[in-house]
Amino acid sequence: MAKNSPQPERREPPEMWVRIRYTKTGPARFSSHRDFSRAFERVLRRAQIPVAYSSGFSPRVRISFANVASTGAASYAEYVELGLAEPMNLDILKASINVAMPVGMEVVTAEATKRGAIQTELQHSIWEAQPFIGTGIDEAVAGLLAVDSYEVTRDGAKGAKQLDVRPAVTAIEVQQGVLRVTLKHAQPLVRPADVVLALVGLGASLTVEPLYTRMEQF
Amino acid sequence: MSEPKSLYPELEPLLLSVSKPIQYVGGEPNSTTKAWNDTQVHWVLSYPDAYEIGQPNQGLAILYEVLNEQDWCLAERSFAVWPDLGTLLRAHSIPQFTLETHRPVGAFDVWGFSLSTELGYTNMLEMIDLAGVPIYSAQRGDDDPFIVAGGHCCANPEPVADFLDIVIMGDGEQAVVTLSTLVRDWLASGKAGGRDALLLKAAATGEFYVPRFFTVSYDADGRVESVIPNRPGIPERPSRWVLSNLDAWPYPKKPVVPLAETVHERYSVEVFRGCTRGCRFCQAGFITRPVRERSKAVIEAMAATGLASTGFDEIGLLSLSSADHSQIGEIAHEMADCYAGSSVSLSLPSTRVDAFNIDLATELARNGRRTGLTFAPEGGTERMRAVINKNVSEEDLIATVTTAFSQGWRAVKLYFMCGLPTETDEDVTAIAAMAHNVIKAGRTESGRRDIGCTISIGAFVPKPMTSFQWAAQCPPEVSLRRMRALKDTVRADRECGRGITVRYADPEPSLIEGLLARGDRRLSGLIEKVWRSGGVFDGWREYFSLERWMDAAAASGVEVGWYTCREREQDEVLPWDHLDFGLEREWLYNDYTDGLGASSLPDCRWSGCNLCGVCPAFSVANELAASKENPNGKE
Ligand code: SF4
Numbered sequence: 077m078a079k080n081s082p083q084p085e086r087r088e089p090p091e092m093w094v095r096i097r098y099t100k101t102g103p104a105r106f107s108s109h110r111d112f113s114r115a116f117e118r119v120l121r122r123a124q125i126p127v128a129y130s131s132g133f134s135p136r137v138r139i140s141f142a143n144v145a146s147t148g149a150a151s152y153a154e155y156v157e158l159g160l161a162e163p164m165n166l167d168i169l170k171a172s173i174n175v176a177m178p179v180g181m182e183v184v185t186a187e188a189t190k191r192g193a194i195q196t197e198l199q200h201s202i203w204e205a206q207p208f209i210g211t212g213i214d215e216a217v218a219g220l221l222a223v224d225s226y227e228v229t230r231d232g233a234k235g236a237k238q239l240d241v242r243p244a245v246t247a248i249e250v251q252q253g254v255l256r257v258t259l260k261h262a263q264p265l266v267r268p269a270d271v272v273l274a275l276v277g278l279g280a281s282l283t284v285e286p287l288y289t290r291m292e293q294f
Numbered sequence: 295m296s297e298p299k300s301l302y303p304e305l306e307p308l309l310l311s312v313s314k315p316i317q318y319v320g321g322e323p324n325s326t327t328k329a330w331n332d333t334q335v336h337w338v339l340s341y342p343d344a345y346e347i348g349q350p351n352q353g354l355a356i357l358y359e360v361l362n363e364q365d366w367c368l369a370e371r372s373f374a375v376w377p378d379l380g381t382l383l384r385a386h387s388i389p390q391f392t393l394e395t396h397r398p399v400g401a402f403d404v405w406g407f408s409l410s411t412e413l414g415y416t417n418m419l420e421m422i423d424l425a426g427v428p429i430y431s432a433q434r435g436d437d438d439p440f441i442v443a444g445g446h447c448c449a450n451p452e453p454v455a456d457f458l459d460i461v462i463m464g465d466g467e468q469a470v471v472t473l474s475t476l477v478r479d480w481l482a483s484g485k486a487g488g489r490d491a492l493l494l495k496a497a498a499t500g501e502f503y504v505p506r507f508f509t510v511s512y513d514a515d516g517r518v519e520s521v522i523p524n525r526p527g528i529p530e531r532p533s534r535w536v537l538s539n540l541d542a543w544p545y546p547k548k549p550v551v552p553l554a555e556t557v558h559e560r561y562s563v564e565v566f567r568g569c570t571r572g573c574r575f576c577q578a579g580f581i582t583r584p585v586r587e588r589s590k591a592v593i594e595a596m597a598a599t600g601l602a603s604t605g606f607d608e609i610g611l612l613s614l615s616s617a618d619h620s621q622i623g624e625i626a627h628e629m630a631d632c633y634a635g636s637s638v639s640l641s642l643p644s645t646r647v648d649a650f651n652i653d654l655a656t657e658l659a660r661n662g663r664r665t666g667l668t669f670a671p672e673g674g675t676e677r678m679r680a681v682i683n684k685n686v687s688e689e690d691l692i693a694t695v696t697t698a699f700s701q702g703w704r705a706v707k708l709y710f711m712c713g714l715p716t717e718t719d720e721d722v723t724a725i726a727a728m729a730h731n732v733i734k735a736g737r738t739e740s741g742r743r744d745i746g747c748t749i750s751i752g753a754f755v756p757k758p759m760t761s762f763q764w765a766a767q768c769p770p771e772v773s774l775r776r777m778r779a780l781k782d783t784v785r786a787d788r789e790c791g792r793g794i795t796v797r798y799a800d801p802e803p804s805l806i807e808g809l810l811a812r813g814d815r816r817l818s819g820l821i822e823k824v825w826r827s828g829g830v831f832d833g834w835r836e837y838f839s840l841e842r843w844m845d846a847a848a849a850s851g852v853e854v855g856w857y858t859c860r861e862r863e864q865d866e867v868l869p870w871d872h873l874d875f876g877l878e879r880e881w882l883y884n885d886y887t888d889g890l891g892a893s894s895l896p897d898c899r900w901s902g903c904n905l906c907g908v909c910p911a912f913s914v915a916n917e918l919a920a921s922k923e924n925p926n927g928k929e
Contacts, residue, residue: 103302103319104553106309111316111553115323118551118605122323135637148310176605178553179321285310 090128090138090159094166095189096173098154101289104180105150113141115178116156123172128159142194143201143261143293149268151290152184153201155194198293200246201259203268205286208255216280217248220271228273241266241274255286297330298401301391308386312379317345317554320393324548324603326362326369327394333368334481335474336402337361338392338439340372342409342417343833348373350558352612353445354408355546357466367474370394370402371550374417375424377830383424390425399425403477405439406470409447412810413803413833415454416825422457429822431459431506436485440492442473448503449581450758450870453810453817455505459489460496463503463873464534464581465567467543473502500529503873510815510869516856518814521872533874534581536912540567541592548603560608560641561600563593565622569614570899570916573672574683574889575711577757578614580882581875583908585899587919590621594629601638608639617644617651618899620920626657634660645670645709647686652698666748667698670709673717674725680892681716688728692735699736705746706732711754712776713768713801716890722776725749726783730790747794749784751777753801755808758870759877761885766861767808770801777801802840803832808858809843814869817857820850878907 100107107115117137120127129135138159145151170186177183220226226242244266247258257271268288276282309315330336339358341348348354354371361369370392375383383389389398399405399421407418422429427438434441443451444462451461462469473496480492487494497504507528513519523530537543549561566587569579588596597609609629616622622642629640640658644651647669655667671686673679679686695706710725729747736745753773756765777798785791810817823846831837847854862868864883871879881904885895898904899916909915 103316103321106315106319107553108314108316110555114555114559115551115553117607118323121605121607122602129637148315176323178323178551285307287307287310 087129087131087135088161090161090191092160092163093189093191094158094160094169094186095194096156096158096170096186097184098156098177099182099184100145100149100151100154100180102150102180104178105287106148108147109141109144112144112181113139115181119173119176119178119181120158122176125158125169125172126160126162126164128161140192140194142198143265145290146267149288149290153290153293155198155293157189157191157194159191199261200294201261201290202292202294203255203257203259204289204291205255205257205268205272206289207253207284208250208282208286209253209284210280210282212279212281213250213275216275216278217250219278220245220274221248226274226277228270228277230270230273237264239264239266239270241270245271256291298397300396301388301398302396304386304388305391305396308379308382308388312382313376314554317373318375318379318393319553320371320396322393322553323551323605325371325394325550326358328362328368330368330397332365334366334478335368335404337367337369337470337474338372338399338402338405339369340399340405340407340418340421341374342407342414342421343374343831344376345373345552345554346556347833348408349550349552349554350556351408351410352546352562352564353410353466355549356543357406357470358550359545359547360467360543361470361474364471364474366478370397372399372421374421374831380420380424380830390421400427400439402439403481404442404473406442406444409443409445409451409454411833412447412453412807413838414447415810415821416829416832418454419457419822419825420830430456432456434459434489436489438489440477440489444469446578446581447811449577449873449875450811450813451503451505452510452815452869453813453821455815456818458505459493461503461505461532462535463532463875465537466535467537467545469501469535472499494525494527497523497525497528497532500532501535503532504528505815508872512816518867518869518871520867521869531872531874534876534912536876536914537567538586538914538917540564540586540588540917544588544592544596547596547599549600551604551606558610559606560610561597561604561606562610562612563596563600564588564612565593565616565619565625566613569618571615571618571897572683572885572895572904574681574761574885575672575714575754575757576614577760580760580877582614583876583906584914584916585618586914586917587619587621587922589919589922590625590628593625594632597629607637608641609633611640611642613643615644615646616642617646617654620918622654623650626654630657630660644668647671647691647694649694649697652694652701652703655698655703656701666705666707666746667703668707668709669694671728672709672711673714673721674710674723674728675721677892678714678717678721680894681889682711682714683889683894685894688731691728692731695732696735696739699739699745704740704742704744705748706736707748707750708732710749710751712751712798713754713773715756715762715765716892717768717776719776719779722751722780723783725751725780726786729784729794730787733790733793736793745793749780749794749796750798751780751796752799753804755804755811757811758868759875759882761882761889763812763868764862764864764866764883764886767805767858769855769859770805773801773804800835803835803838805854805858806832806838806840806843809847809852809854812869813857817852820846820852823850874911876906876908876911878905881906
């Protein structure tokens with residue numbers, strides 16, 4: 077028996093990176109980022125995808141996320157990048173993952189990519205909030221578009237936080253009880269709920285709390 | 295009953311404002327959803343705590359699959375909701391729901407609770423009430439579910455007997471299917487004879503305990519005088535279910551894979567059930583005798599299919615003392631080989647104090663870090679250990695840790711109990727010297743200073759169906775004093791004390807655990823009172839309130855000390871004496887007095903039957919995998 081603990085195995089870098097677009101709808105909307113990443117690693121093992129692992133004592137799956145939708149928000153456009161230890165037919169990859177996915181999570185597309193591309197290429201999200209009904213909504217939307225800057229106070233786990241929502245809004249409209257807003261990804265990230273806070277600040281009054289859904293990223 | 299509607303549309307908006315909503319939505323891989331109308335008997339399986347604690351429960355996972363494999367049964371899950379959601383549910387009149395289909399639990403036919411800690415009783419009442427079902431068995435009607443309890447607390451279900459319709463003692467695999475058949479026939483008959491007809495039929499088998507068909511009388515001093523059936527045709531001593539040949543029951547095959555984070559995230563294979571080491575404090579051991587091992591081949595096959603069906607990256611080799619499996623060396627070696635180079639890790643709960651345990655741990659940690667090893671001497675002095683029948687000498691312990699340190703381990707964790715029968719202050723402070731010696735041995739052996747030892751000590755609670763069922767529980771203030779003195783003694787040696795951490799659990803909840811463990815039916819009012827005054831999640835430090843329990847006890851005329859800190863007389867009728875776990879009462883009492891006299895008893899698995907009574911009672915025997923494969927080999 078060796079006196080010292082064994083050295084961890086060195087692992088080869090991934091052979092291939094895959095960009096996966098997936099949904100988070102129905103009950104899955106309530107999963108947090110941690111919930112999803114844990115579940116997704118298990119999906120990959122059940123589906124027997126040849127994922128690449130990092131080196132070290134506790135090897136991690138080579139996976140990276142970007143712009144993760146928050147707990148409670150649904151999405152048709154979540155993205156991950158996944159490193160594979162060996163190349164694989166992406167239609168088969170998609171089908172195998174989908175068989176193993178929890179209810180509400182489904183791979184929409186899987187395509188070869190360069191590592192880190194989702195961070196640089198996905199700069200905007202289109203969000204919908206619904207039901208979006210109440211009074212003073214159109215005026216508030218017009219009011220927001222008319223200014224260059226609008227600060228809201230977001231209450232979070234770490235206390236209240238001030239942020240300017242206006243620069244992130246590149247398009248906004250309300251039609252048939254649905255708010256549709258395009259937000260530019262920036263630091264700090266403006267969320268659709270922040271935009272709704274701004275609209276309420278500008279005089280909108282909502283009948284019910286809306287549910288949020290990300291429709292696209294581009 | 296016609297198909298109940300899903301509550302999800304009403305529930306969904308509430309989930310935006312509660313913590314960890316994912317635990318309430320279901321939809322996990324391997325969860326099973328069946329059509330209501332294609333099945334005849336509809337079960338809900340519950341553990342009376344939050345999802346994170348209840349979901350990994352092995353017993354529940356097994357029964358979930360056993361029931362869902364019957365094409366005429368359906369089983370869904372439901373756990374305790376945290377108070378933030380509980381308040382919202384009540385405000386919106388939404389009842390307790392299942393995870394799979396969000397149907398109201400009250401619409402199901404049978405509702406099973408796994409009771410493994412007495413501190414879950416208030417949560418059980420909260421769940422039943424939130425479901426809109428009357429909390430007392432006597433108040434339920436023909437359309438309410440039958441509330442069935444199983445699990446270790448059923449060694450004495452008397453404190454919750456008034457809330458339960460049926461109690462299953464022992465292994466649940468066959469029991470739930472048998473009960474389902476009775477329920478199916480009763481439903482098919484149009485519930486002929488009402489609720490009592492089903493209960494009578496179940497009770498008449500002698501394999502299901504229906505508390506309300508038993509009348510308890512008390513003597514002038516308040517002790518139980520008798521517990522006897524109050525209906526004709528009911529056996530006087532309902533008995534425990536004992537499964538043999540575990541290889542024929544390889545469950546769970548594909549357990550639910552949680553989305554929410556839970557306390558155990560692994561695929562567990564039960565390598566054996568039962569334990570005959572005979573530790574006198576250990577209820578789990580006494581009520582699960584004899585040992586029934588799974589064979590190596592089945593264990594390995596279960597691990598492989600379990601990993602494939604769940605995607606977990608850890609395998610737990612589960613049992614009360616896994617290093618005792620007759621083939622564990624080969625199993626550990628073969629499995630470590632099989633998963634070498636993969637991301638799969640192996641774990642084996644074992645606290646045996648011997649070198650073999652280290653070999654196993656080293657084997658299982660082959661490609662990982664060697665973090666810490668756990669040993670459970672349980673008592674601080676050799677005399678104390680003889681009392682509890684945990685026969686480890688101090689030399690064994692030091693030799694064992696020395697081996698561990700020489701093999702590259704840097705830290706050990708030692709488990710102890712405080713408040714054991716006959717214990718003195720010195721028995722507890724002696725643990726300090728033992729830990730000092732561990733540190734010294736470790737430093738000498740490894741030539742390093744960074745050797746660590748953690749002492750984990752908790753208050754002992756005498757449990758029913760054990761040799762210590764007659765013993766007085768040590769008052770919490772005494773346990774606390776001893777544990778504090780231990781901490782001081784550890785620190786008094788500055789040189790060694792630096793490497794030692796003492797962790798002790800608050801003895802206050804143990805007092806309530808002790809009250810409920812050995813209580814009788816007169817406690818049901820107290821439990822109800824505590825729950826009505828807001829008591830839930832008693833197993834959680836942030837929710838438990840001793841004051842609430844003591845106030846309610848005073849108001850209900852329950853003398854806590856009488857139930858806990860009083861030694862029972864030999865001929866006193868114990869509230870659970872009418873329940874047949876196979877243990878001969880006289881044998882247990884002799885083992886108790888042997889214990890008080892510090893006389894030890896060997897394990898019947900290796901040195902012949904000790905005549906505890908269990909095997910002949912149920913026509914079973916210790917089943918060791920090694921001797922099954924090689925019947926002429928060594929036993
Ligand atoms: S009856 Fe004998 S062999 Fe069976 S568990 Fe008891 S002591 Fe052991």
